Amino acid sequence: MRALIRTGSSNTPTYTATHPPPTSTSDPTNYIIRTHATSLTRGELAWPEPLIPSIPVPGYDLAGTVLSIPSAPHPTGGAYTFAPGDEVYALTSFSGLGNAREVSVAAEREISLKPRNVGWEEAATVPLSALSAWQALFVHGKLEPVFPAKGESRNEGKRVLVTAASGGVGIWGVQLAHQAGTTVVGTCGTSNVEFVKGLGADTVLDYSKTKLLEWVGEDREKRGFDVVLDCIGGQTLEDSWKCVREGGRLISVAEPPDSKTPAEGIKDGVQSTYFIVEADGAQLGEVTKLIEQGKCSGVLDSVYDLAEWKEAFERLEGGHAKGKVVLKLI
Structure with a gap:
């Protein structure tokens, strides 16, 4: 699949069309999600935590559609909250792979239903900020x-x-x-x-x-x-x-x-x-309510295709963006 990766300790990403997609066996406790959009954060290519995975991927905001639920039993013994086809968004863990890839993963505690009154790109501006x-x-x-x-x-x-x-x-x-x-x-x-x-x-x-x-x-x-x-x-x-x-x-x-x-x-x-922000689907759910009530909104500066990642980072690091710079994957 298409993805943006950081190679080694380099702060310069690389675009690839052959990145391996996640599977239910490789991530049995995570949802597999079709990524529609992710937003970038200024300075994130210098963060040390995202280099923990062997093939690091940037972009920690996620907006997408659930493809499959975790294959492992729910830790409480109950049912999982989200289902295939649900439109969701999340901030995902900085120690895992980011979401500048066509298929991504997220834990249940990180996810909230996407606000019904916004599109994918605007939704991707919200979670981290x-x-x-x-x-x-x-x-x-x-x-x-x-x-x-x-x-x-x-x-x-x-x-x-x-x-x-x-x-x-x-x-x-x-x-x-x-x-x-x-x-x-x-x-x-x-x-x-x-x-x-x-x-x-x-x-x-x-x-x-x-x-x-x-x-x-x-x-x-x-x-x-x-x-x-x-x-x-x-x-x-x-x-x-x-x-x-x-x-x-x-x-x-x-x-x-x-x-x-x-x-x-x-x-x-x-x-x-x-402090460093922590992923929290419950808190994000409260934000969702405010967005759906028209009380708050994300601010979208610009949208780039994944292959246009260089222009996206240039816009972001130039210091003149008003709101978030987003990469779209669909």
Whole structure:
């Protein structure tokens, strides 16, 4: 079958039409899925975990149709949740093969039914980015994952900052924090200000015109944050420490916050977390509900055929993509 592979420790993939497809005997505990689309993540060709398999394949978002269920008995003794023909999507394990291949696999705990109101390419933009934001806000940030009508939220009065709010994780951080009833501030460049406002940000700071630390410092009590989701790292992460309210939380998906702890200016009781997103079909199912209700959506920058992988990675690594870059396989 057609596939994109990483050879050895190389960061340069290779396109092949002779990659061996998975079988029920080689993966008895996994679903076999016909891949319709996968999305790429900036920097993923430098990740060490995906080099564990002997023939590594990139692309950890999966949108496709179930071909067969696991051949092994269900570990609980019951029936498997999904059936052949089901349209599903998932974030699959970074230690396994990715999904830039015509037929892929996924474990039941990784899978959710695809939102009925979106196509394959848009569905492929969702899992990794949405789950990263979900876990940052609701697992590590301790916000309540409830999305009632405005004015009825258990998160009323909470303030959330999302840096790089127009990026893959930032897009979902803004949407989920907004739907959860918090006051959301996002940072981005000039060309994306209106876009981030449209995602639900109450205030958008153009980093080319406004210094985050200076803006917060004008009235730290009023403008400080209960949760900061930093998607940039570096100096922005260091500055973010000083933007968190007393007892608040600083969550980073870019690098460990402890490495950027300033010598002074941190409020009492601020907690920090760095994490790598984990596959979770149940959480993805909650995201699916929000998409089907029209409350959230993935953002599709561009679509390329698998054979056009070079152009896809060039678009991705160029730093100008708004949303996700997707490879289609059908």
